[in-house]
Amino acid sequence: MRDSFEKRLNKRRSLTTSSGQLDWSRCYFLIQSLAGAMWWIGVFTIPGIRNATLGTLPAQLIAWFDIPLFILGSLLLALGWRQGAWVVLPWITLVTAAMFIYSLITATAGLGTLIMIASWVCSLLAAIQMFIGRIPSEHLIRGPFAFRTAPQRNVKGHFWRTASQLLCFWALFLFVIPAIILVIERRLNVMLQFPVELRLFGVLALISASSLGIWSAVTMSTRGQGTPLPSSMPRRLVISGPYRFVRNPMAVAGITQGVAVGLISSSWLVVVYALAGSLLWNWLIRPQEEANLEENFAEEFRNYKNNVSCWVPTIHIRRN
Template identity: 55%
Template sequence: MPSSPLLPPDARLGRLYFAAQAIAGAAWWIGVAMSDTVRELTLGQLDPVLVAAFDIPLFVIVSVLVAVGVRTAVWVVVPWTAVVTAGMALYATMTGLAGWGVLLMIAATVGSAAAGLLVWLGRLPTEWILFGPFAFRLAPPSSTAAHIIRTTAQIVVFWGLFLAAIPAIIAVLEHRWNLHLPLPTAVRWGGLILLVAASALGIWAANAMSTRGEGTPLPSATARRLVIAGPYLFVRNPMALAGIAQGVAVGLMASSWLVVVYALCGSLVWNWIIRPLEEADLTERFGAPYLAYVHAVRCWMPQLRPFRAEVNIR
């Protein structure tokens, strides 16, 4: 793939992705042609000749065009990948066939969309997620009781959505798409223990945020004060750590490996997209005290000794 020094590094990375995607797509179609197993697992009873007539030019060849520098081809391959994914998901849900094909296409859609942004904009515009309840706004001055009530409401809504509703849908689709792999009973009990521990951590962190920070965990009503208390003395992001662990625990309890993957993907999104934005906001608002805290306390791995805020931060 030719490379231009005038292109930003992220744009070159996007083009490299589309080169890899073209190779993977071609390899998959070769597998479909040579193996009945590959065809049945990924296409079900769909006519491979008919599907190939559209997919090879619009997915494989157009990916090659993006890789060699035809930027406008992004507007063909990304929508096509999304349309195929939606169609495959509908087909698999109706028939119970081609579940592995759906998973591959979901991965391709996410990858194509991200790489397309890199090629077109030269970067990932992560700031686009800062809208509505995810936009950074200070919590209005209020009593501690009011902050606790708001925090409790947020926990009910977000835990209900991300730890109950979405995992339930994923688990149902995992069964319907014939992707289910049952887990041992001991693993499911381990998930329950993990869920209780992670939920306790999340509640502890939320309480510290609402009582010490004069705010809530939600960015749209974020804490007015720098919180270095409770679990924040041991790890910088106990709420995120608790949320990821809760998601994994729900997956284990439901015997759903796809829910576990969903939770782990959430950790990647949080670490690479949300965390940098949050840390930039905290640095802007709290400056040196926050930077000293970042230097002393790890992001993900809790430390045994609590951070001495009264000694290290003035």
């Protein structure tokens, strides 16, 4: 009986899964616990950290709740006590919401608010991973976003449908969302002023990436007989145009455009938004999309995947 208890205890203490793989969710909560402890030490010893992350909020009062609910709770999660998620996540949600409102009203503690937002997102993903063993990304491609082959249309129909989609995406992801982020960034008082040279580079990057996006969209609609959207996937595998060099030129273009908008507007948060979007797309959406392409095009797609990189352009040199 005692041996069985010790085995269960050792299993909980281990940061590996039953298959011997590293349990990144528990590793994250361990790092979060240690980082939280170091942050509180900094709050009580370095005035600059306290002002940047808490503003005029009462540090002692918050510490009475945060140390047991956040630091110790994260440590318990790292040790394998999954029930701790029902304490840690509600607390992080409450603190994040309160900090966000406080920072918007007072224009202080913006750095602390951003840290809590990042902590909330990562904690939520880690908790999901801990409870079900994976991130259920398949739920992101259901309903109107489910993968469907484009209906039969002439080239002109696919072209105009793709053009309208492209304009809507550009308006939302390159104008509306960055504009909201920029307003929040200024209100939280966490702006950085980029040098003029970097902003000019952003203009060049935006022009280049937009050209790549248009080229990719035209190729997709004319050669693939479909659109870039999952709900209207191409009827033919597209391996020409920019797709000769990289498997996801539209994703490369979109991410570069987002970063460029951040550089032009001198907003580091917009740059982070674009890069974070690239990571989420790469980890959650791309595997689903490529599985669908492999199902539809079988060996043709597998050969293409083996010969053309996802992100880094593949240059094919012809030899005589």
